[in-house]
Amino acid sequence: YVAKTPPCSEVTFRPKKDLSGADMWGATMFDQLVCRVMFHQLRYEGIFTPPSEQGTLVFPGNLGMFEWGGISVDPDRQVAIANPMALPFVSKLIPRGPGNPMEPPKDAKGTGTEAGIQPQYGVPF
Incomplete structure (x- = not known):
């Protein structure tokens, strides 16, 4: 079974409306x-x-x-x-590259949050 969006329980505290x-x-x-x-x-x-x-x-x-x-x-x-x-x-997705001062080192192993960012390994962000 694949849902367009994840099904939600009827017992929820999720906000009732979207923000404006x-x-x-x-x-x-x-x-x-x-x-x-x-x-x-x-x-x-x-x-x-x-x-x-x-x-x-x-x-x-x-x-x-x-x-x-x-x-x-x-x-x-x-x-x-x-x-x-x-x-x-x-x-916010921050692209990797020379203009990014938060670029993790090339040998980084993905230890979690480095310097307030969460690098996604294997993707360009």
């Missing part, structure tokens, strides 16, 4: 304006938008949907209570 510029928030009007401008500069086509060289807004982000440090458990009722969170993040 009107959803951008800021502590001040200036903050909100900056967030809206950044939102419109990024690629965002809803959940499962692939990474891009332009920069992709990933929502919900990869932190999971729960604030795991604040979970409470009631063993008598066998209930766990957690605060749902839906934090977006930006993913």
Whole structure:
């Protein structure tokens, strides 16, 4: 069985709608304006938008949907209570090459996150 997109459980805390510029928030009007401008500069086509060289807004982000440090458990009722969170993040593909100061060494073995980037070995990013 192959699905166009991965099937999702009906029990979910996934946000109910895709984001729009009107959803951008800021502590001040200036903050909100900056967030809206950044939102419109990024690629965002809803959940499962692939990474891009332009920069992709990933929502919900990869932190999971729960604030795991604040979970409470009631063993008598066998209930766990957690605060749902839906934090977006930006993913950007950075081409390898001489203009890229973050180019991993040629003999790199893919140890994880080097200098804040996650090189993809075997591809041009």
